[in-house]
Amino acid sequence: MKISHTSKQDTDLWSGILNGDDQSFLELYKRYYQELYRYGMRISGDKDLTKDCIQDMYSSIWAKKDELGEVTYVRPYLYKYLSRLVYNGVRYGLKNRLPDKNLENHLNMVMSFEDSLISDETNLAQSERLTKAISQLTKQQKMVIKLKFFEGYDYEEIVSITGLKQKTAYNLIHEAINSLKRSLLVVLWLLINF
Amino acid sequence: MDQKVLRIEDLIEDRSFVSFVFRRDEQSVQKWLLWIEQQPDNLEVINEASYILRSLYAEENAITQTEFDQEENRLVEALGLKVDSGKQIVLNKRSPLSFTFLGIAASVLIALGLGIFFNDYNGFGEDLLVQASKNGETTGVTLADGSMVILNAGSSLKYPSTFSAEVRRVYLQGEGYFDVVKDPSKPFQVVTNDIITEVLGTTFNVSAYEDEGVQVALLTGKVQLTDGNGNTVVLVQGEMATHKNEDTGFVKSEFDKKVINAWRDGDIVFKETSLKVIFNKLERHFGVKIRVAVNMDVSKKYSGSFQNESIEDILTALSIADGFAFEAKGKVITISKP
Numbered sequence: 001m002k003i004s005h006t007s008k009q010d011t012d013l014w015s016g017i018l019n020g021d022d023q024s025f026l027e028l029y030k031r032y033y034q035e036l037y038r039y040g041m042r043i044s045g046d047k048d049l050t051k052d053c054i055q056d057m058y059s060s061i062w063a064k065k066d067e068l069g070e071v072t073y074v075r076p077y078l079y080k081y082l083s084r085l086v087y088n089g090v091r092y093g094l095k096n097r098l099p100d101k102n103l104e105n106h107l108n109m110v111m112s113f114e115d116s117l118i119s120d121e122t123n124l125a126q127s128e129r130l131t132k133a134i135s136q137l138t139k140q141q142k143m144v145i146k147l148k149f150f151e152g153y154d155y156e157e158i159v160s161i162t163g164l165k166q167k168t169a170y171n172l173i174h175e176a177i178n179s180l181k182r183s184l185l186v187v188l189w190l191l192i193n194f
Numbered sequence: 195m196d197q198k199v200l201r202i203e204d205l206i207e208d209r210s211f212v213s214f215v216f217r218r219d220e221q222s223v224q225k226w227l228l229w230i231e232q233q234p235d236n237l238e239v240i241n242e243a244s245y246i247l248r249s250l251y252a253e254e255n256a257i258t259q260t261e262f263d264q265e266e267n268r269l270v271e272a273l274g275l276k277v278d279s280g281k282q283i284v285l286n287k288r289s290p291l292s293f294t295f296l297g298i299a300a301s302v303l304i305a306l307g308l309g310i311f312f313n314d315y316n317g318f319g320e321d322l323l324v325q326a327s328k329n330g331e332t333t334g335v336t337l338a339d340g341s342m343v344i345l346n347a348g349s350s351l352k353y354p355s356t357f358s359a360e361v362r363r364v365y366l367q368g369e370g371y372f373d374v375v376k377d378p379s380k381p382f383q384v385v386t387n388d389i390i391t392e393v394l395g396t397t398f399n400v401s402a403y404e405d406e407g408v409q410v411a412l413l414t415g416k417v418q419l420t421d422g423n424g425n426t427v428v429l430v431q432g433e434m435a436t437h438k439n440e441d442t443g444f445v446k447s448e449f450d451k452k453v454i455n456a457w458r459d460g461d462i463v464f465k466e467t468s469l470k471v472i473f474n475k476l477e478r479h480f481g482v483k484i485r486v487a488v489n490m491d492v493s494k495k496y497s498g499s500f501q502n503e504s505i506e507d508i509l510t511a512l513s514i515a516d517g518f519a520f521e522a523k524g525k526v527i528t529i530s531k532p
Binding site: 022025026029030033034037038039041042043044045046047051054055058059062093094130131134135140145146149150152162163164173174177178180181184 | 202203206209212215216217223227242245246247248249250251252253254255256257261262265266268269270272273275276277439
């Protein structure tokens with residue numbers, strides 16, 4: 001099990017926060033913002049929601065610092081806290097669009113999948129594994145992915161923008177997705193076996 | 195969609211699924227939520243595909259330094275925290291498009307279609323400043339050497355607060371107009387995707403919106419281009435280089451000034467759209483600035499579809515429909531009711 005080498009410092013920061021120290025609070029905020037933001041985005045795909053949830057989370061921590069106790073592992077604590085807020089945000093956002101009350105149950109099922117991957121310190125590793133797998137994608141793969149999924153171009157348009165053959169573009173995308181899928185599979189296996 | 199078992203390969207190729215994942219439209223969201231209910235066996239593959247797509251999106255949209263600063267300020271203000279008033283970097287903004295810039299001979303035009311994906315220069319821990327413009331906005335910044343950059347809508351520039359001893363290098367995502375101060379001892383480089391454009395002279399036009407990949411057309415002076423593979427080319431006045439990918443490298447040719455100045459090829463389509471929005475679209479698409487006279491009614495709606503047409507032709511068509519007059523001076527177009 002990998003224990004974060006900064007966990008001692010995290011607990012110092014946390015003690016500082018409980019004592020009302022502004023600097024400890026802001027230091028903690030800075031330290032994990034980037035990865036928490038990434039995590040919120042993975043769950044929701046929504047920038048504003050993620051920013052607001054992180055804001056709410058830290059505001060609540062600061063507002064309730066007199067009531068909070070010590071936390072041994074701050075980082076997964078923050079992840080868990082944030083995931084609750086973000087899921088509620090997504091659920092709320094979809095609530096009005098669900099034609100049938102029963103769908104709410106299935107929404108819960110969809111979300112608990114991701115939740116289960118981040119239930120404690122060990123599983124944060126999966127987040128890192130996926131991040132690593134993404135960083136290993138080639139520039140061409142990333143470019144075609146961006147054009148297809150984020151800019152909404154179809155293959156014909158991608159061909160004219162990049163000069164690649166359609167088959168090449170298709171393969172680039174699918175190879176990338178498969179390599180990411182494999183990084184997730186490893187973790188699912190670990191979850192089952194531990 | 196009536197298939198019993200879906201695979202990830204099929205899901206990601208389905209546009210409505212991608213729309214569902216990113217909640218882009220009602221129809222897709224409801225369609226897929228309904229489908230999940232009816233086909234619970236496919237829940238896991240749907241979750242997998244969703245998570246992968248959103249993770250890719252998250253990497254592409256990592257928080258920028260500017261956004262983080264804004265959020266930190268928001269929190270500090272909301273909670274009334276005391277901040278270490280150390281280094282607060284104030285960006286030196288130029289007033290939006292004062293228009294004198296575009297007449298200057300030493301102007302350099304750079305346009306980018308595709309941006310920097312997963313760039314290593316996210317701003318965190320780096321000594322780079324970020325200037326970004328929102329959609330529909332242009333914003334400017336002055337660099338340490340006095341060079342000025344005007345960013346078109348939805349673009350960003352990463353630059354150091356002071357340049358290094360050997361080179362002046364900035365990173366561009368989106369579209370930018372550069373007014374580069376001449377300094378032969380320190381070349382000025384703009385990094386866009388994998389292409390480094392080094393300014394040796396004064397006036398050139400770089401476009402990555404063309405169908406043929408990246409194109410650089412040199413109006414005056416001299417430019418050297420390098421791609422990620424080490425392919426390199428030097429252009430002199432009147433020459434043009436096209437870059438499709440790192441295998442084929444650069445291809446030199448002569449260029450037709452009119453075609454280059456028409457900027458991007460591509461379709462412009464609008465349906466029952468107000469003139470205001472149409473003009474914004476044209477600004478964004480062609481990299482021009484459109485100034486509208488006060489007596490114009492920009493709420494009037496029009497529909498149109500243009501394929502590979504120049505901005506002049508599009509405006510001509512619109513002017514016939516709406517009865518306005520327009521005048522183009524370089525990249526600035528003035529529209530008025532006669």
